[in-house]
Amino acid sequence: MSAPFDNRPGTRAPVTASGSSAIAAGGNVTQALSGAGSFALNIEKADLVFPEACPSAESVDCPPVLTGLPTRAALFVGRDDELDVLNGAPVTPGQASAHVLHGLGGIGKSTLAARWAAEYSRSHAPVWWITASSRAAIEDGLADLATALQPSLKKLLLPEQLGEWGRQWLATHTGWLLVLDNVMSPADVEPLLSRANTGRFLITSRLSTGWRGIAEPVPLGVLSREEAVDLFTRIRGEDPDAGELCEELGHLPLAVAQAAAYCHEADCPAREYLRDLAAHPAPMYAETEEGGDHERTIARIWHVTLDRLAQEPLTVRVLLILAWYASEGIPRTLLAPLGDPPTVRRALRRLAAHSMITLSGDTVTVHRLVQAVSRVEDDSDRHRLPEMIADARTTAMSTLARALPADDIEDPSTWPVMRALLPHVEALAGYAPPETDTPEMARLLTRTGGYMLGANPGFASRALALLQRAEADCVRMYGHESPETVRVRVKLASATRMLFDVGRARPVAEQVLADCLRILGTDHEVTISAQMNALKAAGLAGDRERALELAEEAHACCVRVLGDEAPRTFEARASVAMVVAETGDLARAKSMIDALLADCVRVLGEEHPETLSVRSIAAAFVRQAVFPTGPMDAMAKVVAAAESGADLVTALREVVEQLRGMEPVEMARATEEDVAAAERHLETCLRVLDDGHADTLAARMVLFQTYAATGDERYTERAVRLFTETFMALGEDHPMTGMVLGLFQALYTLAEEMSEGSGPVRTEDTD
Secondary structure (H helix, E strand, O other), X not given: OOOOOOOOOOOOOOOOOOOOOOOOOOOOOOOEEOOOOOOEEOOOOOOOOOHHHOOOHHHOOOOOOOEXXXXXXXXXXXXXXXXXXXXXXXXXXXXXXXXXXXXXXXXXXXXXXXXXXXXXXXXXXXXXXXXXXXXXXXXXXXHHHHHHHOHHHHHOOOHHHHXXXXXXXXXXXXXXXXXEEOOXXXXXXXXXXXXXXXXXXXXXXXXXXXXXXXXEEEEOOOOOHHHHHHHHHHHHOOOOOHXXXXXXXXXXXXXXXXXXXXHHHHOOOHHHHHHHHHHOHHHHHOOOOOOOOHHHOOOOOOHHXXXXXXXXXXXXXXXXXXXXXXXXXXXXXXXXXXXXXXXXXXXXXXXXXXXXXXXXXXXXXXXXXXXXXXXXXXXXXXXXXXXXXXXXXXXXXXXXXHOOOOOOOOOHHHHHHHHHHXXXXXXXXXXXXXXXXXXXXXXXXXXXXXXXXXXXXXHHHHHHHHHHHHHHHHHHHHOOOOHHHHHHHHHHHHHHHHOOOHHHHHHHHHHHHHHHHHHOOOOOHHHHHHHHHHHHHHHHOOOHHHHHHHHHHHHHHHHHHHOOOOHHHHHHHHHHHHHHHHOOOXXXXXXXXXXXXXXXXXXXXXXXXXXXXXXXXXXXXXXXXXXXXXHHHHHHHHHHHHHHOOOHHHHHHHHHHHHHOOOOOOOOOOOHHHHHHHHXXXXXXXXXXXXXXXXXXXXXXXXXXXXXXXXXXXXXXXHHHHHHHHHHHHOOOOHHHHHHHHHHHHHHHXXXXXXXXXXXXXXXXXX
């Protein structure tokens, strides 16, 4: 076809044709034959376009301002480090810059991308946003970019041709930014990135892997506490409980923003939101602000990811099981019973690749809000059906119970494993309703509570809670007088005593001992434990006669059941010696302890826990000429007063009176060699035992006593530091901490009274 063609309405253009079998047409042609040996055309309508309406991509310049962003993210907090990475990215000649913001759904990837892109658009163009969840979506986005750059192309080119034109434009221009939001697979964007040798790409994706050689990863974590509260406050306003709510939501930006919007619309405080979240998690996780996207609620935000992962059912099941443990430091070995190592490892890899978990060495971390949603039943969500949640909870119990060491949990060699499992046992107990407990759960609670009592007295209150639940489980499953129930009650009695509940400890200990003798008999290890606890409770109450009787019975029972040289037998011997000392026969007690220490070293070795315990007792006896029973009786009253909240000053006055009536005793001064030996002993206890173990505390007190016995001011600073470390090891919540602090306050008051007069004020003078 040749010659000018004018397609304006009402204008008849001249029609000419030249050449063999040429065709010329004017207006509409239904059919045209080109002649013999040629072909036929069926033409209904034809338009001719000016060449400048469809220019090459290279020849088209971008308008000064061309921005296609869905939002400018006006509500934005934090992310300074990530913004610095994007702002400071180097420019490599002949290569487009590409970064991928990756992280958990709801972490704020798109918000950060929109914020940075808006700033970038101030000095660059075009800045274009493409929702890139599929290859088709990327094609549509490129077509839209081509149309924005050259509007006339929309009627001239097919969509795939528009996308190709957009690629050509990016490859031949610079200064642009293309945001590819919510990329599901690196393979979807790699062809586009490979053709660009200028400009910048900013990608957002939940995938954390597969970006090597494609884009520079920029991982996103949750907000800090301060940033999360700031975000909440900007939406809702000031609220004193905003920090606690943000903590409960794991500082996840989407969750914080939705909670703040809900509180703003409902005009409810954060405290009320927290109560509703605890009581009605399913509807609260499904809430969004009025007019918001219900597919962007916390209950739905990870649904698409789980759909992709559900191709392999174990992957989703693993996530549901992990939801019942503490959010950090979950041992990967807990999942070993779920399948062969490659299968379980693949499930973990897939979850990590989609940012649902984080793998770090031998442990797993899960965001606490992912866990919270994964524990909530939802009949409308095929990934969280009630039977799936129940299966995950039961499996979490059984796998954790199986992970317990087979050896005696009182053996320090098992404590590293128990220490790693402890937060997950407590988390599981907090999340799982007691009525769902299985026999494995009851066993798990019992053994963990026992470990806590043995490893650290500071754990006593937490152990008590676990053991009370275990007792209820055993009563429900086995009955009130079953061996399982009695075993738990012995540990409960120990916890009560360790919490210095003097009023309850002794009657509870005696009752449990009577139950053990009746149900289990005299020669049973659990009965021995009950005897040991009862004698300590009697000693705490000041009844040394009963304590000695129980100590001798326990020792005799240990010899019959365990033999002369069992660690438990040595422990019973030490108890006998301690009670003998408390009765005032210190010489005999010293002789007993010296002989026992030699036997412990010979049989168990220098660093066995029982050897360390006996060494602490021996060291405490070294410079003690007598065990003053009068002041000791008075101190028992002080302990009782501290436990009951009675007047400590009055109780301490009695101790002072007892001390004033004693004959002066010459105490041997401690030497530098004594100090060195006590310091080595404490170092060994710290290395072998837990920092808060009772014998470690005893070793600290021995060293404190040794420092004081030197009479040398050079050790004052060390003594003060040691005293502080002792109470840090106990923890501020331990009853003994509060008791001693109250004792110090009372001593200070008493010292003031004494400084004002000639001596302590007698009790009767205070009325």
